[in-house]
Structure formats: C-alpha cells, structure tokens
Amino acid sequence: MEKIKIGIIGTGSISVEHIEAYLKNSMVELYAFCDLNENRLNTMAEKYNIKHTFTDLSEMLKLKEIDAVSVCTWNSAHAPCAIAALDAGKHVLCEKPMSVSEEAAKAMKESAERNGKLLMIGFVRRYGNDCKILREFIDSDYFGDLYYAKATYLRRKGNPGGWFGDKSRSGGGPLIDLGVHVIDLVRFLMGNPKPVSVYGATFKKLSDRKNIKGKKFYRASSASENDICDVEDLATAMIRFDNGAVLSIEASFSLNIKKDEGKIELFGTKGGAKLNPELELYSEINDYLADVSLDAETSLSFDGLFAEEINHFVSCILDGTPCISPAQDGIEIMAILDAIYKSAETGHEVIL
C-alpha cells in the first residue's frame, strides 16, 4: 500500500507530538508544514527535514499529493483551516477544542460530509491507558448505573500567556483549554449521552497572576510580557445529560488552592472510581465497603499517547476503521462549552 502524505498546519508546541507520532507510523510520509510564523516554520522544517513549507495555507492545500492534515493552530483558526483543507479534499485531524463555537463546529462537519472526507477531533484523553482501563470496568458493569461524575482541572498559576489568554484567538480560558479534556473524557466514558441542560459560572478575578514572583512557571512559546488576558480564570458548571446523569466540572488557570490538580470521579449504583492520577475503585464486597487499587499502571502515561491517536487517524483513512473521536462528538462538546459561557453571562440555566 502507498504511504499517505501528511501536512501539518501550525508548527507550534503540540505539533511536535503529532509529528513524532507520524514519524513512528510506517504508513505515513510527513510531507509539508505550514505556519504563519516563518521563523518557527523554518526551524521546524529544518529539524524534521521537510522540503515543502508554506506561510499561506491555500498554497499548501494546492498540493494534490497531500492526503491528510493535522490542524495544530490556535483555536480560532481550527474551523477556517479545517474547512479549507476538507474543501481541498484532505482528511483532517483537528486539535481540541474543535473550534470556538458550536456553529463553527457544525460548519466543519458539513464540509467533511460535503467532501466525503474524515474529520477527526484530537480528544487525546480517549486514547489514554487510564481511559482504556476505566472502559473495561464500565463494559463489565462494575459501576452499575453511572449517575454522577466530577471532573476538575485546576491550576494555581497556570495561564500559559500568548494566545491562550487572548479570547479572540482562544475562544475562552481554562474551560475551553483544560475543561474540554475532562468533560469529553467523562462523557465518552458514560457512552456519549446527549447534554440537555447546563448551569455555569465563570470568574475573572485573579487574571494571569503576572505579579507572582518565585519559581518559574510554564509559559507558552508565544508568550510575551505584553500579552493581553481577557479570558476567565475559573469556570464551574453542572451539565445534565439525557440519561439523567450529571457532571460537575471545575477548571482554572488561576485559583487560590494549594496544589494544581486534575482528576475525575465517577459514581455508580454498584461502584465508584477516582482517577487522580492513579485509579482507585470503591464498592461493596460481602456487605463491607471496599477500596481497590489495581496492581497495574493506571495513571495516564504520555508515552505513546499521541501515537495511539495518530495511528487511529491513519487506520481510519487507510482501513476504514470507524473513528472513535468523530466530528459529531466535537460539536456536542462545543454546544456544552457555549452553554456554560452563556449561562455564566446570563446567570441562568441553558436548555440545549
């Protein structure tokens, strides 16, 4: 079988994960790079020995030999870049969040359908070892009816700066950047129930905490001293699904807590679980309350995580494998995110 040729749109931080994963896949030839930032483009092209480089996406998309692209730009460019690539007849793997609105996400799916091409969303947590283990327990009915879940992704001082704090390019703050990962993971684990209502609140109280002295904090490659910060620094929401289950979510870039944390908790009629980051299971054994930890690697391993996602994308294209993170799921997550922001603005529940 002939190798498929891949183009990368946006050669910033996350593109490295995509590139390294493509390089490990024997059915792929990494073919072309595109970035608005010529310096970054050239540095990356030199590092990975890529001959075809573009600062104008429309020029790259004229290359008929490109079969598929990864969209790794900032969030507001996901929809225009993905639609341009789909309209040019390329399959698309688009980073999370799918876009900056449900409306844009729907336009992306329409473009994929119109052109008969795959649009896969990079919900990378679906491809994690921890997700697979939880799925095994769910499939064997360990939890019974899963009716409640909590997901938190909290940073004490973790606004990366650059475009992440600029709403016009990010679409929002920690909710759309971090919350999206855990909302999607929980919904996926629950079997993708449809969201029916949302109540949310967002806060802009601490901003990006540029004033904080002391240790060095993570900053995005695009960060500078003059970055604007007009996104929320904390978001919290209750999401109700059509199967009666409810998910409570919290995500922050800035918050007065002791330690950063990222965890999910699942509560069912027969058992519960906490992933923080190791998995603990809670149930009853012979009418005693019992806590179980597995003799296995249960915390999320980044080793090979993106390779799982990229290999799936390639297999969907080449073998027709059904996509496990399709555009429709991206749309539903965008509908949830839009509703949380709307509820935060109006102070009322939003019915979906």
Ligand SMILES: NC(=O)c1ccc[n+]([C@@H]2O[C@H](COP(=O)([O-])OP(=O)(O)OC[C@H]3O[C@@H](n4cnc5c(N)ncnc54)[C@H](O)[C@@H]3O)[C@@H](O)[C@H]2O)c1
């Ligand atoms: N899956 C994950 O765990 C994960 C982790 C980090 C980031 N991300 C996502 O990846 C995306 C990129 O994040 P990043 O941290 O790599 O950002 P980044 O700033 O390092 O890189 C983004 C690049 O996109 C380029 N770009 C923007 N618009 C463009 C356009 N129209 N055409 C060509 N290039 C364009 C920018 O010049 C920049 O070099 C975001 O959507 C982010 O949410 C996902």
